[in-house]
Amino acid sequence: MAEQEKFSKLKILKDIAEKLNEGTNLREVLQEVLAMLLRITEFKTGWIFLIDKSGKNELAAYQNLPSALTQDHLKPMCSNNCWCVSKFTRGTLHKASNIMECKRLEDAILSNSGDACGLTHHATVPLGAGNEQFGLLNVASPYKTHFNETELDLLESVAYQIGTAVKRIKLHELEQEAAVAAERNRLARDLHDSVNQLLFSVSLTARAGREMSKEPQVKDTFQYIQEMSQTALAEMKALIWQLRPKGLENGVVHALTSYGTLIGLKVYTEVQGLITLPSRVEEAVWRIGQEALNNCKKHSGQNQVFVRIHVSTPTILLEIWDEGRGCLLHGNEHLTSMGLVTMKERTESLNGIFRIESNTEKGTRIIVEIPIQEGKHGY
DSSP states (O other), X not given: OHHHHHXXXXXHHHHHHHHHTTOOOHHHHHHHHHHHHHHSSSOOEEEXXXXXXXXXXXXXXXXXXXXXXXXXHHGGGSOSOSHHHHHHHHTOOOSOEEESSOHHHHHHHHTTXXXXXXXXXXXXXXXEETTEEXXXXXXXXXXXXXOOHHHHHHHHHHHHHHHHHXXXXXXXXXXXXXXXXXXXXXXXXHHIIIIIHHHHHXXXXXXXXXXXXXXXXXXXXXXXXXXXXXXXXXXXXXXXXXXXXXXXXXXXXXXXXXHHHHTTOEEEEEEESXXXXXXXXXXXXXXXXXXXXXXXXXXXXXXXXXXXXXXXXXXEEEEEEOOSOOOSEEXXXXXXXXXXXXXHHXXXXXXXXXXXXXXXXXXXXXXXXXXXXXXXXXO
């Protein structure tokens, strides 16, 4: 009997390991593996939380949740107020454990918010790889109030496999980001060495033609060509900046100030609490700030803009505002501009908060808050 149980456990671990090694989309992998775990064991319900260093949790996967936990678009599952997450964030949860009662289920039952389907207790186990921990795996079954050592041992093995897969996928995402950055740098170099130099040559040739010509119409034509090539040259320089911001190696504030100067803005900066930012956060702040400066240049009617950066663990606050025309836009509603939508998406991809305040003749203010914990990559 013991040999049969051992074989069954090894078969489960083998099947799950194969599934974990297939994918690179974290949430899809977690959802599929959780479904497989429930299908090949006697557990009926499960869910996985990914938890950042501040203790904020996100429901990354779930299977067969009772209606008591799915009310209001899974609202009961979106709170940090539960015992397993509290134990995890306090650093007191190191192995698979029996949770005597589930606070989420208890609260749902007390509020009569739905059917708990006989669920009152669950087992919980941290997801980790080496010294890093990424979240929790929870499983439960109707009317089951205790999980034996064999079950907990199996869950611990599965959780280790999942934690290792999370680590692998995170490293894969970092490699992808590095590859994208390298490709942008290559395109920037190619544009500078080819198109940029060609436009500069066209401008010089047009200037020489205008100076050599005696016919007014011909001179006007060369003048027009020169002006157009200079405009295209300026646009090309701005594009190269977008691909590879010169000066970002000296910090995002320096890069934004330099970019503002490039497009004809006077940038006034205020900085508090500077630290070295994680690369993804620095990239996002740069791209959001760049788009905000472009909007100011195009729409405000002003040539000056104000930038405030306040770094205070665990967040960075970025504010960019002008005192120009403004518009009738409040909050995050009706973001019709593609630039505004992009800024909001960049912010929220890092679990940040994006706000815009604007009034006619009073200017526009962009406010962005982004978590800066290392190791937090969009979940």
